[in-house]
Amino acid sequence: MKRVRCPKCDHFIQFDETKYTDGQSLVFVCDNCQKQFGIRIGVSKLRVLQKEESKTNSLSEEQQAESVGTIVAVENVFGFRQEHPLHLGDNVIGRRNKGDEVDIPIETNDPSMDRRHCIINVKRGKGGGYVYTVRDNDSITGTFVMNEILGAKDRLRIEDGAVITLGATTLILHDVKE
Numbered sequence: 001m002k003r004v005r006c007p008k009c010d011h012f013i014q015f016d017e018t019k020y021t022d023g024q025s026l027v028f029v030c031d032n033c034q035k036q037f038g039i040r041i042g043v044s045k046l047r048v049l050q051k052e053e054s055k056t057n058s059l060s061e062e063q064q065a066e067s068v069g070t071i072v073a074v075e076n077v078f079g080f081r082q083e084h085p086l087h088l089g090d091n092v093i094g095r096r097n098k099g100d101e102v103d104i105p106i107e108t109n110d111p112s113m114d115r116r117h118c119i120i121n122v123k124r125g126k127g128g129g130y131v132y133t134v135r136d137n138d139s140i141t142g143t144f145v146m147n148e149i150l151g152a153k154d155r156l157r158i159e160d161g162a163v164i165t166l167g168a169t170t171l172i173l174h175d176v177k178e
């Protein structure tokens with residue numbers, strides 16, 4: 001099964017690509033917004049590049065130089081893995097949506113994840129390295145760290161390998177070793 005995203009509302013539409021041949025054009029109508037759009041079946045240059053990047057499973061050298069850690073997101077429903085770099089200061093994490101400004105947009109269909117769900121703050125520690133703290137951003141379902149829910153005003157220090165749960169999506173913190 002393949003997923004295509006509606007260009008108007010970002011709603012995913014699934015279809016069985018094995019029923020079609022390379023080069024064939026398909027037209028879809030979005031169930032959510034009724035937008036009609038077309039795609040062409042086949043291997044695009046972009047998809048080949050994305051697969052090569054996912055094989056290496058790491059950030060580019062430029063991103064690694066600027067990054068002070070990474071968040072790996074795994075959507076529990078589909079096992080869709082994403083890797084996002086963190087930066088110094090507040091990193092707002094939420095569900096990807098057109099028009100919303102978040103530092104780490106998680107691509108998910110999970111309705112229990114808010115568009116601005118939680119914030120991970122990164123700052124330099126006194127003894128070198130980085131200090132990571134997480135807080136909930138007044139989300140509806142709450143932010144869980146290692147299966148413990150954060151209170152409304154809680155700020156919890158997290159370490160490498162910390163598991164953060166936002167709705168049905170799991171985030172794993174990977175810090176930078178200096």
